[in-house]
Amino acid sequence: MDIPYTVTARPDTGLYNAKVGIWLFLASEVMLFGGLFSAYIFLRVGADYHWPIHELNVQLGFINTVVLIASSVTVVMAWAFLKLRKFGMYQLMMAITVGCAAIFMVNKTLEYKAKFEHYSVKLTDGTILTGHLEHGYFVHFKDVNKLTLNVHLETAAIDADPVDYVLPYIEGEAPKFKTEAGDEIELNAASFAKLRSEAIDAMRKENENKQFQRDWTGTRNIVLTPVAPFKLKLPASSFFSYSDTNATFRDGTIAEGKLEDDRMTLDVDGIDVRSVADAEKSMAWEPDYLPAFKPVFIATRDHHQSEFKEKYPSRDPSKSATLQTESYFLKIHSANAEENMPGHEGAHSAEAQEPKEASGHEVTEAGGHAGGHHPVVVLKKKDISFFSNFTPKLNTYYAIYFTLTGLHGLHVVFGALVLLYFLVFNGKMMREDPEHLANRVEVGGLFWHFVDLVWIFLFPLLYLL
Amino acid sequence: MADNLEEIQKSVKKYLVIGGLLLLFTVITVWLSYVELPTHGMNIMVGMIVAAFKASLVALIFMHLNHEKKIIYKVLLFTVILVSVLFVLFYMTHGDPLVFEGFDKTSIKHH
Numbered sequence: 001m002d003i004p005y006t007v008t009a010r011p012d013t014g015l016y017n018a019k020v021g022i023w024l025f026l027a028s029e030v031m032l033f034g035g036l037f038s039a040y041i042f043l044r045v046g047a048d049y050h051w052p053i054h055e056l057n058v059q060l061g062f063i064n065t066v067v068l069i070a071s072s073v074t075v076v077m078a079w080a081f082l083k084l085r086k087f088g089m090y091q092l093m094m095a096i097t098v099g100c101a102a103i104f105m106v107n108k109t110l111e112y113k114a115k116f117e118h119y120s121v122k123l124t125d126g127t128i129l130t131g132h133l134e135h136g137y138f139v140h141f142k143d144v145n146k147l148t149l150n151v152h153l154e155t156a157a158i159d160a161d162p163v164d165y166v167l168p169y170i171e172g173e174a175p176k177f178k179t180e181a182g183d184e185i186e187l188n189a190a191s192f193a194k195l196r197s198e199a200i201d202a203m204r205k206e207n208e209n210k211q212f213q214r215d216w217t218g219t220r221n222i223v224l225t226p227v228a229p230f231k232l233k234l235p236a237s238s239f240f241s242y243s244d245t246n247a248t249f250r251d252g253t254i255a256e257g258k259l260e261d262d263r264m265t266l267d268v269d270g271i272d273v274r275s276v277a278d279a280e281k282s283m284a285w286e287p288d289y290l291p292a293f294k295p296v297f298i299a300t301r302d303h304h305q306s307e308f309k310e311k312y313p314s315r316d317p318s319k320s321a322t323l324q325t326e327s328y329f330l331k332i333h334s335a336n337a338e339e340n341m342p343g344h345e346g347a348h349s350a351e352a353q354e355p356k357e358a359s360g361h362e363v364t365e366a367g368g369h370a371g372g373h374h375p376v377v378v379l380k381k382k383d384i385s386f387f388s389n390f391t392p393k394l395n396t397y398y399a400i401y402f403t404l405t406g407l408h409g410l411h412v413v414f415g416a417l418v419l420l421y422f423l424v425f426n427g428k429m430m431r432e433d434p435e436h437l438a439n440r441v442e443v444g445g446l447f448w449h450f451v452d453l454v455w456i457f458l459f460p461l462l463y464l465l
Numbered sequence: 466m467a468d469n470l471e472e473i474q475k476s477v478k479k480y481l482v483i484g485g486l487l488l489l490f491t492v493i494t495v496w497l498s499y500v501e502l503p504t505h506g507m508n509i510m511v512g513m514i515v516a517a518f519k520a521s522l523v524a525l526i527f528m529h530l531n532h533e534k535k536i537i538y539k540v541l542l543f544t545v546i547l548v549s550v551l552f553v554l555f556y557m558t559h560g561d562p563l564v565f566e567g568f569d570k571t572s573i574k575h576h
Contacts, residue, residue: 034547
């Protein structure tokens with residue numbers, strides 16, 4: 001079937017059909033992004049924390065803005081050159097457009113990666129430490145001498161699956177286990193399936209005499225005793241909860257042993273005391289943590305505060321978001337406290353700029369240099385109220401940041417794929433029916449401009465303001 | 466729609482100029498965001514005005530909305546009305562007892 005009016009205008013609308021189609025689609029796209037921008041406003045108005053301003057990589061965001069604007073120019077020029085039958089220029093412009101889309105996505109990937117590797121740790125007094133967990137964060141158990149598996153008769157949300165949920169976290173070789181019956185087994189998929197079916201059979205047997213289904217008991221514990229005690233190394237995502245004597249895994253299995261270590265080693269690159277009632281008494285300055293940076297903090301704060309008072313004598317310093325960030329969110333660029341003093345800034349900034357140029361590399365290389373660049377603290381678990389990398393779960397700002405930029409990124413990818421298709425597969429149409437292809441490119445271009453248009457609002461809202 | 470070849474020839478130059486303007490206003494946006502206006506709300510306001518100006522350049526010139534057929538404007542009229550509703554929805558929160566009182570440490574303390 002041929003769709004009519006691909007080249008000539010339909011008499012009633014005065015347009016070729018695809019043009020009406022794309023505008024209807026774009027209208028619905030405006031509503032889609034409009035809803036998310038509306039969500040942004042709600043989240044920002046209702047935020048009970050300091051909304052991040054200039055916290056993302058502004059340089060990278062700026063470069064991406066330039067790249068998108070350039071691609072918008074080239075895609076509309078591609079259309080114009082096609083209209084003028086300058087095929088070579090048309091192809092060049094389309095190729096540049098797709099290339100720009102690729103650059104945009106590479107930058108986006110670097111940006112996301114840096115966020116995923118960066119952590120925010122909130123202490124119980126509201127102090128937030130940001131930095132890197134160079135060796136991850138693990139809870140260590142030793143002398144584990146008992147596993148209790150909880151098996152359900154019927155399908156349950158949480159059912160014992162120690163092979164997938166417990167075994168991967170045993171340090172070294174997994175030992176053999178003794179069952180309640182006294183057999184010595186190696187814990188694997190087959191042996192667990194056997195234990196499980198035995199438990200289920202036993203439950204069924206017990207239920208045989210019960211008249212009503214509601215009286216059936218549907219759960220039973222299987223206890224396994226290791227022949228030799230073992231150690232566990234648990235990433236934060238592997239357990240529900242733990243205490244000094246046991247850990248509960250995500251499949252409901254309980255391991256009993258001794259908590260050996262649950263401290264967190266953080267390479268600190270920022271101390272945020274904006275939400276601490278008395279910033280000078282923040283836990284960050286405690287003797288075990290970063291006492292050397294307290295004088296740096298005080299000097300930096302006083303420096304910015306007095307500068308602000310001089311410049312804007314009539315303004316209320318507590319209402320300036322930038323001043324609050326400058327004076328209560330200490331950025332650390334060197335493990336040596338002295339070098340972080342405000343006086344040092346001028347001398348240091350030239351050096352500090354260099355690694356920032358290639359911000360993608362900065363993070364990946366941090367592993368090697370981190371010890372020299374940032375102070376390391378060992379945080380007691382009882383002092384930590386929450387920690388997360390910079391992902392949607394950190395706060396509502398990062399939730400809406402990833403939602404909006406993620407959806408926008410998908411639009412970039414699909415828009416570029418469509419344009420690439422026109423460039424690669426519509427060569428015959430270009431030669432035989434260039435008007436038709438010009439209309440296709442115009443419609444694809446309209447979508448592309450819309451993607452640029454969304455970014456024009458996203459960049460200031462997420463990066464700058 | 467400019468189907469006149471001569472006009473299209475001219476518009477190629479126009480697109481480059483608009484691209485340059487967009488770049489210039491992007492730099493201005495970044496610069497303005499570092500200027501300390503009396504309130505941060507003003508920074509946001511100014512930033513959005515510049516963004517709206519850039520967006521209208523893209524819509525009018527690149528998307529050819531400066532000379533489009535009537536039916537497109539009809540569709541967009543409804544879109545503009547509906548999306549404006551989305552943007553003012555948050556005014557409903559003004560009846561909310563949670564009121565932002567600036568970054569005052571003491572109010573956070575007694576939370």
